[in-house]
Amino acid sequence: MGLDERREREKVYQPAEDSHLLATVARGEVTPADRALDVGTGSGYVATAMAETGATVYGVDPNPHACQQARESGIRVVQGDLTEPFEDGVFDLVTFNPPYLPTTPDEAVGDWMEVALAGGESGRAVIEPFLAGVGRVLAPEGRVLMLVSSLSGFDTVVDLANEAGFTATTVDQDSFPFETLSILRLDRD
Numbered sequence: 001m002g003l004d005e006r007r008e009r010e011k012v013y014q015p016a017e018d019s020h021l022l023a024t025v026a027r028g029e030v031t032p033a034d035r036a037l038d039v040g041t042g043s044g045y046v047a048t049a050m051a052e053t054g055a056t057v058y059g060v061d062p063n064p065h066a067c068q069q070a071r072e073s074g075i076r077v078v079q080g081d082l083t084e085p086f087e088d089g090v091f092d093l094v095t096f097n098p099p100y101l102p103t104t105p106d107e108a109v110g111d112w113m114e115v116a117l118a119g120g121e122s123g124r125a126v127i128e129p130f131l132a133g134v135g136r137v138l139a140p141e142g143r144v145l146m147l148v149s150s151l152s153g154f155d156t157v158v159d160l161a162n163e164a165g166f167t168a169t170t171v172d173q174d175s176f177p178f179e180t181l182s183i184l185r186l187d188r189d
Contacts (some may be wrong), residue, residue, distance in 0.1 A: 011065040011119065017174065018097050018181050021146045023049035025172050025183045026095050029145060030055045034092040039082055040131065044070030046095050051075065055093075060085060079110040082130050087099045091137050093188065094144045098126045100152040123152030124160070131157075131164045135188070144186035145171070150179045166181050 015023070023046045030036055032054030036046045038047035040147045041059030044069035047070060047176070051057040059077040077087045083094070103118035120127050127146075134144055148157045161168040173182045 012041040023099050036093040037091045040095040041070045044073040044075040047075045086137045097147040100149045148182045159177045
């Protein structure tokens with residue numbers, strides 16, 4: 001891999017343990033009849049896993065480099081913020097591996113990797129607006145699969161999901177020395 005290519009890749013979050021966990025659950029959840037949206041699609045890894053089942057999959061990411069990389073994987077991608085670019089009630093399944101690392105303002109460097117990883121001081125700076133807005137783009141029976149790290153306050157995220165009108169169920173989990181990763185399935189109350 002040449003230096004320019006490596007620099008380009010460092011502008012896009014590459015699949016790690018969290019991506020693999022979400023992709024595995026999403027592949028088992030999505031059906032060929034579903035219209036799915038992968039929010040913060042990054043490289044398109046989770047979106048590609050869903051598309052392999054025959055589902056119609058879209059990705060959205062604020063990072064133009066990520067959009068390009070996901071397009072190269074064959075994913076239909078929109079550059080934008082969370083669910084804002086989409087119409088009401090169009091998705092059967094929405095997946096999200098949010099930026100969740102607690103980050104103080106003095107740690108900010110302002111690059112694309114920070115956009116992909118940094119969750120503000122609580123770790124929930126992007127999770128909160130996502131939960132507040134995702135219900136709008138869901139079809140009536142639509143559901144959400146979201147990765148939650150113990151670093152961003154699992155119980156608080158569940159409370160926020162409940163406040164946004166969802167019932168949250170843990171469908172998979174993996175523990176590491178410094179955090180536990182959970183996949184929450186959110187269904188409308």
